[in-house]
Amino acid sequence: MASAVAVPLPIIHSELGGVLPPSAVAQHSPRHGRSRAMSFKGGKNARQRRYSIVEERDTTIAKALMFVVKRAIPKEEVEEVEDEEEEAGEYLVADPDGWVNVADVLKHSRISALDVTLQDIQRILANATKARFDLRRTAGASADGSAEDASGWQISRITNKEPAAAPVVPVGDRLTAETPDLPEFVVFETSYQRYPLLLAQGAITRAPGGSEYRAFVPVAVDGEGHETVRASAAPGEAAEVSVWIHLRTALREAPEVAWRRSEGGAVVTSDDVPRSVWTKAVARRPDVGVLFEAGEVRKEVPAGLRGKGAKGKARKGKATRKRESSEEDSGSASEE
Numbered sequence: 001m002a003s004a005v006a007v008p009l010p011i012i013h014s015e016l017g018g019v020l021p022p023s024a025v026a027q028h029s030p031r032h033g034r035s036r037a038m039s040f041k042g043g044k045n046a047r048q049r050r051y052s053i054v055e056e057r058d059t060t061i062a063k064a065l066m067f068v069v070k071r072a073i074p075k076e077e078v079e080e081v082e083d084e085e086e087e088a089g090e091y092l093v094a095d096p097d098g099w100v101n102v103a104d105v106l107k108h109s110r111i112s113a114l115d116v117t118l119q120d121i122q123r124i125l126a127n128a129t130k131a132r133f134d135l136r137r138t139a140g141a142s143a144d145g146s147a148e149d150a151s152g153w154q155i156s157r158i159t160n161k162e163p164a165a166a167p168v169v170p171v172g173d174r175l176t177a178e179t180p181d182l183p184e185f186v187v188f189e190t191s192y193q194r195y196p197l198l199l200a201q202g203a204i205t206r207a208p209g210g211s212e213y214r215a216f217v218p219v220a221v222d223g224e225g226h227e228t229v230r231a232s233a234a235p236g237e238a239a240e241v242s243v244w245i246h247l248r249t250a251l252r253e254a255p256e257v258a259w260r261r262s263e264g265g266a267v268v269t270s271d272d273v274p275r276s277v278w279t280k281a282v283a284r285r286p287d288v289g290v291l292f293e294a295g296e297v298r299k300e301v302p303a304g305l306r307g308k309g310a311k312g313k314a315r316k317g318k319a320t321r322k323r324e325s326s327e328e329d330s331g332s333a334s335e336e
């Protein structure tokens with residue numbers, strides 16, 4: 001039976017790349033307190049799992065970085081935090097764009113306890129499968145990028161959040177048939193999933209939890225039939241179905257709907273726009289085409305495009321098929 005051999009740490013780092021070899025005592029036993037569920041299983045060609053001290057340490061550092069950088073306080077809010085009666089605890093100061101000095105990060109107790117260096121942070125960020133931090137060099141960084149010049153580097157967390165859309169704010173007086181530069185058409189854009197609901201309700205209504213105003217894209221059509229979009233509506237639903245409305249006709253036939261312009265140049269209203277003033281509804285996909293025109297439904301949105309709202313044909317169980325078959329047989333017998 002093979003005897004257990006303790007491998008010195010210097011050899012692990014210098015010759016084995018920070019990776020412990022498989023156990024010589026029991027090849028199939030879990031090591032380092034890990035459960036069997038975490039081991040690889042397979043045939044004789046399956047690669048045997050090896051425990052990496054370097055990878056485990058990098059994971060620990062990455063989690064500590066997230067904890068520290070995420071809780072950094074903007075510079076303008078530092079005085080408010082210091083004035084609080086309760087102790088705010090250890091925190092870092094970030095600039096208005098969320099950047100934190102790396103030297104300050106290395107001094108934080110959660111990071112300093114792990115003996116983290118600038119090279120560690122650079123390696124972790126370079127090898128990360130998903131970008132969670134940005135690291136930039138400032139004028140104070142030296143050419144060699146050693147740990148001593150960490151004050152010349154800054155780090156920030158990547159949030160992957162898009163800026164919030166500006167709220168739709170109506171400006172100016174209510175639009176009338178005499179309003180100068182009145183667009184000929186306005187277009188409301190919605191999704192394949194919501195369009196059937198608007199059609200059933202008989203009007204363009206407010207989306208659940210959405211803005212108070214419905215935004216329409218002004219469109220001009222010249223004498224040759226060319227369409228020109230004058231402004232973009234506020235970001236909202238997917239532009240999969242476009243509902244066209246002739247604005248002068250809508251002003252005449254539905255005077256209860258108040259139309260105004262927004263700061264972004266769109267035409268908006270807080271009222272429901274009845275289906276009676278819709279000119280047409282066209283799907284973005286050419287193979288679907290016109291869905292509604294001249295007050296009539298031309299085509300339904302295919303079930304496959306309705307997303308979660310679509311329900312396919314229910315699968316018939318064995319009992320259901322047997323019952324239907326017996327009913328068909330009895331019907332045929334009665335006819336005979």
